[in-house]
Amino acid sequence: MNSTITYREAVRHAIKQAMEKDQRVFLMGEDVGHYGGGYAVSMGLLEQFGSERIIDTPLSESAFTGAGIGAALGGMRPIVEIMTVNFSLLALDQIMNNAANLLHMSGGQFNVPLVIRMVTGGGKQLGAQHSHSLEGWYAHIPGLKILTPATVQDAYDMVTLALADPDPVLIFEHAMLYNNKGLLDTKVIPLSIGKAKIERLGKDITLITYGASLFKALEAAQTLSDEGIDIEVIDLRSLRPLDDETIMKSVAKTHRVMIVDEGWKSGSISAEIMARINEQAFYELDAPMGRVCTLEVPMPYAAHLEQAVLPQADKIVAMAKKIMEK
Amino acid sequence: MNSTITYREAVRHAIKQAMEKDQRVFLMGEDVGHYGGGYAVSMGLLEQFGSERIIDTPLSESAFTGAGIGAALGGMRPIVEIMTVNFSLLALDQIMNNAANLLHMSGGQFNVPLVIRMVTGGGKQLGAQHSHSLEGWYAHIPGLKILTPATVQDAYDMVTLALADPDPVLIFEHAMLYNNKGLLDTKVIPLSIGKAKIERLGKDITLITYGASLFKALEAAQTLSDEGIDIEVIDLRSLRPLDDETIMKSVAKTHRVMIVDEGWKSGSISAEIMARINEQAFYELDAPMGRVCTLEVPMPYAAHLEQAVLPQADKIVAMAKKIMEK
């Protein structure tokens, strides 16, 4: 396959292919079957694979996530869909205390090849309880891998990568990306987990980002290039592990850094990246690093307030200029 | 009262006094009554206050934490004890989606004067599921306040401060501190929420820490002073809000920084502190900042492995020396 499709279709296609190839793969979660998926990702899969492999679960986030762990221990390759990250809080005990711990706790005996997909992010005016961006927060937990596909290619590749991984992998799909169109080539060998990708070469500032913010960053980079500031944009792709190597190389080239992420600022993944650059590339820095994150406010409903809370291209531009002034 | 008591007694005394003074205050949680508290904090309170105000709850972390929120909305001043932070994962939905959001989500109508106390930390050979240090992780959530009493005085003061606060306050009591003895003066006006305390003056390195790590830091500072390195030790006391002012002032004096905390390194509160110093005091720094955190491993049971995972005085000493060399 080599064609232009949506991000949503790319995820669906990856799941479909995996299920066709491997009888051990199945999908379970709320409304993945008859409804077609909360965000319509699994539309049509029930018809193809039947209700034994596309399982509509009751509203029981903790139990069906834990059941994913158990099924993985039992030799299956479950894909658990938690409708959105907001509801994953109900499953956190299973994710942190079991999925992330089992391999170590058992002295290496029991690995958990589980894939958990969830929708993340704000921007749809869903208010405080439905707009969290917690992928950076999840990246704190050892034993997990945290993937954040931004492009159509990655939306596809990451399902495949995650299913091939012997350990628990969480994929965060940003709600605003599903209708994005892009080229999917199913024949290329995917960039492996833990590798960042330089999406735009530049020499003045290293801009590190991931997920939906990538496009705001690229937009800002375009604006800035018109004004003579040349931004290098890195798509992290994976928040755990982080690709220190790619980051530090770029910093060694540009000597200036900014980070854009949709987590609340304090304790965001931006902070961790800043900490690592400070530790590993302090003497490369010509100026303080900057970050554009989500304001530390429960997400408001009103459109203008929500947009003011989220990172935006204009804020990125302003931050870049500030960094260049130093 | 002005006497030498244990940290455990200080917490108990604060609860007892608050309950004597204010009929709206009550304590609820698993085994707080008949058992006397998982860590014996509430021993004797059932006898004094009866089972209407010292409530043994079933194992239902989510429901009784949520009930604390509801009771707070209803005009009470509940203290919810979650036996340990490890079990609080089961209550995270209530904490993040309700307690932290309600005031904002309701446009300022409903504040939640709830106090949640929980035990945190490793060091007792309890293994991966019972040794988390998640206070720094909780500090990511806007709407909450996160307190980490290290001293006997703070163990007492912070219960009082938290109960006086109109918003949800989480207090993290480190398991290794309960038997610590110290002076308690119930007459001093407590240092308010959000204020850090300089526990040791020094001129060479600013060492920022909190909770049980404070004592390891002070021990290391003593060792280092014998070797001619003069450490300024800051006890953060509160992880949200963070006391930027005290931190930056100290950095402006020492020009070197290290942070010690018991969270897993990536995404720890140390990272956030480094990020802020980078943002607010970059030009004050003479060397990369360093951090001594918990290794990113689910906590192992064996004593020697557990000790190797946790921050220790000798690691702090080594880090300080490294920082001084730069």
Next chain:
Amino acid sequence: MDLDLANKLYHKMLLIRRFEEKCVEMYSKEKIRGFLHLYIGEEAVAVGVMHALSSEDAIFATYREHGHALARGIHPNRIMAELYGKQEGCSRGRGGSMHLFDAATRFYGGIAIVTGGLPMAIGMALSDKMMKRNKVTVCFFGEGAVAEGEFHESLNLAALWHLPILFVCENNLYAMGTALEFTQSETNISLKAASYRITSKQIDGMNVTEVAESSEEAIAQIRSGNGPVFLECLTYRFRAHSMYDAELYRQKSEVEEWKQKDPLIRLPQDWSDINIAQHEEEISHIIDEAVEFAENGTLESVDDLEKFIYSSEVAR
């Protein structure tokens, strides 16, 4: 039940119906955004239950709570303004459709996490019990909530502590697109409550008279100190789950069948003297006014964004 009351209940149900129809219109005009969960078809439940409450009682509802908010008496203007994201909204435009709040009527949301409201409702009832206040807390939720662990934790606490709380399960047969039979091994929800030794009853949620009378009984029992009561109201949502739903999971014919039981048809069958045209007329003015109020509302300044995170930042 008398004609006056019948008129009152009819009025409220019709208000909800027309209000939400207007919401759909405004949604398609992009005046309203986000999720919009309609209560159309289920009006008898909220209206019947609210009838039985006093102004001192407390209410916790879900993301499908326009009906509850209107039935409780939050002014339609403030609800519409909220849906428009305006400062004059009942949550200042911060909440939106899923987060209606109102201190004056003790309306505690608008909680959008399924079962998220139950524990808080328990706590509210606990505070009433501890303070010896003769108040009742009512908690609404869908049958989908029954699969969540929090539901069970909460029912157990309510029963164990004999709390003054009324649980109202709106069993509309579907949780989004998942039919009850796919989510519960025991589909009689009222039996679940009974397994906690909670007084429990299954009632016709399309019949506002039955809901009102059962609620009155339940509230009386609760006020007399006999602990919680659970009402399972059999009902149906006539519309899609939200504005994004293709409704692949149910038959059109099933929807049509349930529409025959429309509470707005049902009630006038018993009370032929209800003057429908007059209600329509009155309500049409109310709705027009609500829209006008919302249109004329103000957008809160972005400078105030960080208010309401902590109480010290609240301008009171």
Next chain:
Amino acid sequence: MDLDLANKLYHKMLLIRRFEEKCVEMYSKEKIRGFLHLYIGEEAVAVGVMHALSSEDAIFATYREHGHALARGIHPNRIMAELYGKQEGCSRGRGGSMHLFDAATRFYGGIAIVTGGLPMAIGMALSDKMMKRNKVTVCFFGEGAVAEGEFHESLNLAALWHLPILFVCENNLYAMGTALEFTQSETNISLKAASYRITSKQIDGMNVTEVAESSEEAIAQIRSGNGPVFLECLTYRFRAHSMYDAELYRQKSEVEEWKQKDPLIRLPQDWSDINIAQHEEEISHIIDEAVEFAENGTLESVDDLEKFIYSSEVAR
């Protein structure tokens, strides 16, 4: 049941008893640390249930799982070494008392979060069903777990999906220091399971014969494809909850009463030919050997600490 079997069951129960008594001794010598939850008094449950399983079946237990691990056949040497934190332990010393694991006997822990094991057990049973493997998953937990939401979510899934799983509730009347009457509005736990339409039975957990026979029946029913079974075993822990418990919450006389029902007394009442002295003798050697094995075990190198976080770092 014949004498051979009675001897076998007696041997296992006694092994657990003496093993744990040794643990207490070693705890006071600080050879063992952390929490140490003793199973003493409850041996009949694990031994009776394990008797009914095949080597292909899977087990999920709690933090109070020494008994289950021994009954399942994990070698005492490896368990003792684990408690000593040695590399030769069944979890390489990484797990400790609350986290015994063993791939060979399909022992999946040692899960120390109350009800944390149930969802995983559900998933294991689901995988067996999907793969059409004729295996059973057994999940042990205390009566305290019944208040947790996860318990209910799990039971519902098991019943809804007709999973091959045996739930074993060890009702020892207390969750730490909280008596059942303070935690459940309905104290008959087996009724809870029945409310999910799960076949459910309350049995004497102090009588190993009854446990073994009921388990055999249950397992047969599950293997025949009839879905889950729930056994509530009435039992009692003779010792404190853990090593830190002042036992303020129960009367000494109550403990004494239950000690009359000691499974190690009960079984020889029916089978007087059990040669207790001989069992003691054999077991004493086993325990001595286990201690020696643990003492001689090695402490894993700190350099290997970061192994086992991800599979790629596992030395296989």
